[in-house]
Amino acid sequence: MRQLWLEHIVAPTHRNHVCLLPPLQLFWLKMMIGLVMNVPTVPVKNLSGSSPVHPALAGITGILMSAAALPVCLTRPPKLVLHPPPVNKSDIKPVAGFGHYCRKTTKKQARKGKTPEEVVKKYLQKVKSPPEEDCTICMEPLVGPSGYKGPAVGPISRADSVGRLAQCGHQYHFQCLVAMYNNGNKDGSLQCPTCKTIYGVKTGNQPAGKMEYHIIPHSLPGHPDCKTIRIIYNIPPGIQGPEHPNPGKPFTARGFPRHCYLPDSERGRKVLRLLLVAWDRRLIFSVGTSSTTGESDTVIWNEVHHKTEFGSNLTGHGFPDPGHLDNVLEELRVQGITEDDGLTEK
Numbered sequence: 001m002r003q004l005w006l007e008h009i010v011a012p013t014h015r016n017h018v019c020l021l022p023p024l025q026l027f028w029l030k031m032m033i034g035l036v037m038n039v040p041t042v043p044v045k046n047l048s049g050s051s052p053v054h055p056a057l058a059g060i061t062g063i064l065m066s067a068a069a070l071p072v073c074l075t076r077p078p079k080l081v082l083h084p085p086p087v088n089k090s091d092i093k094p095v096a097g098f099g100h101y102c103r104k105t106t107k108k109q110a111r112k113g114k115t116p117e118e119v120v121k122k123y124l125q126k127v128k129s130p131p132e133e134d135c136t137i138c139m140e141p142l143v144g145p146s147g148y149k150g151p152a153v154g155p156i157s158r159a160d161s162v163g164r165l166a167q168c169g170h171q172y173h174f175q176c177l178v179a180m181y182n183n184g185n186k187d188g189s190l191q192c193p194t195c196k197t198i199y200g201v202k203t204g205n206q207p208a209g210k211m212e213y214h215i216i217p218h219s220l221p222g223h224p225d226c227k228t229i230r231i232i233y234n235i236p237p238g239i240q241g242p243e244h245p246n247p248g249k250p251f252t253a254r255g256f257p258r259h260c261y262l263p264d265s266e267r268g269r270k271v272l273r274l275l276l277v278a279w280d281r282r283l284i285f286s287v288g289t290s291s292t293t294g295e296s297d298t299v300i301w302n303e304v305h306h307k308t309e310f311g312s313n314l315t316g317h318g319f320p321d322p323g324h325l326d327n328v329l330e331e332l333r334v335q336g337i338t339e340d341d342g343l344t345e346k
Contacts, residue, residue, distance in 0.1 A: 081311030081318075083259065084218045084228065093215040095229055097269060103211045103279055116186065120177045123190050123199040124163030127171055135162075136194055137176035146173035151182075165190075168197040185243055189336075198336035204302060205243040206282035207251065209235030213272060215264055221311060222320025223263035229272055231260040231306070235285060235299050244287045245297070251287050252298040260306040267325050273342040274332045278304060283335050304331045 065071075094101050114122075130142035138147030142162050164171045170192050181190060189200030212232040220228050234257040240249050262268040278284050286302040289295065305328060309318025329339070 078312060078314065080309070080314050082309055084216055084230075084310045087216045087218070091217050093217075095213060095215055095264070095269060095272065098213070098272075101212060101214050103276060104209070105206065105279065105282060106208050114188070116178050116181045119188055119200075120163075120174065120181055120190060121160075123166055124174070124177070125166050126160065127162045127164050130162040130171065133171075135171075135173045135176055137172055137180060140173070142171060142173065146175035148173070148175045148179045150179055165192050165197070165199065167199065168192050168195050170194045196334065202281065202283070202336040204282040204284075204286055205241075206279075206285045206302070207235050207238055207253070207287060207299060209233065209256075209285075211276070211279045211284075218310075220261060220263055220319040221313070222322065223265065226268075227264045228310075229262040229264050229268055231262070231272070231275070233258045233260070233284070240287060240297065249297055252295065254290075254293075254295070254298060256299075258306075258308065259310075260308055261310055261319070262307070262325075263319075270339065270342060271325050271328050274329070274337050274339070275304070277337050277341045278332060278335060281335075281337070283337070304328065304335065 133142060134140060135142050135146065140147035145161070160174055162171055163174050163177065172193075177190070180193065184191075185203060185205060187201075187203040189198060189202045191198050191202065210233075212234075214230060216228050216230050218228050219226065235253045236256070237253045238251060240247050240251050244251070262271055275284065283302055284304060285299050287297065288300050290298050290300050305317075305324075307317055307319060307321070307324060309315055312318050313321060332338075
């Protein structure tokens, strides 16, 4: 009878999380269970794992804990829930306060007008007596000439050789700032390389695509009192333009359409408005090297985090996450998008 009881116990334990063991290990497993069969247990949750090794370790750990008279009860791991339950088309509603449900971007058009020198001068104040410190772009003293050795920058007088950025006060060689501008997006904006203060309106190199958004009748974990805003990004593969790392070379677009989620709360709708501004300024995605796969010349996220996991948070990209909305607002602020920009978004 005792042997039958052991066989009965070992089999269900294997189905729940102890993987199949060789005969010798199975013998010792039965022996240990026999020794601790009278130890009371209470549930201990969240022993989870995605590989075959983790369940085996969980099972062995539970046996050893029982042998030490510690209560343990193995449970099944939580499931990854990437998508919401099926939604009928009639149940999909527009987001309150938004007069549209889709936003498209097209290929970036070349800007005409001011020269790089004119753009940089617009944000600078003259410095009569440069301080005894280095330019943090070329690492040469500000009192001396710029260390920039690239393509020629337009003629400049000695009086204009050093400038102070008007808002943050950091000082640089004028030639260094022009060279930095030429190596960037050349969109009429300038970003201080020291404190990241943005002058003008920053734009990115996000490829052409479409952003859709609507309400679905399901709640996110941690937000039981409201429905959910679903955002769908879709960017097709294409050819890199002059603003991309390798102009003329194809780029890939993996994992599209990408589904992302926000709570349909007042703060969630505020984040959506600012994400629309970021989309229009081409700042949600970029073309570069994927930090996940290492693939180059592919569409990647551009430092504005999104939640792509609907009903769980096993990957860190889901809910609940109490600080997520505040984190996104801060990431958008770093990109030059503030709550004031949301007031003008229609």
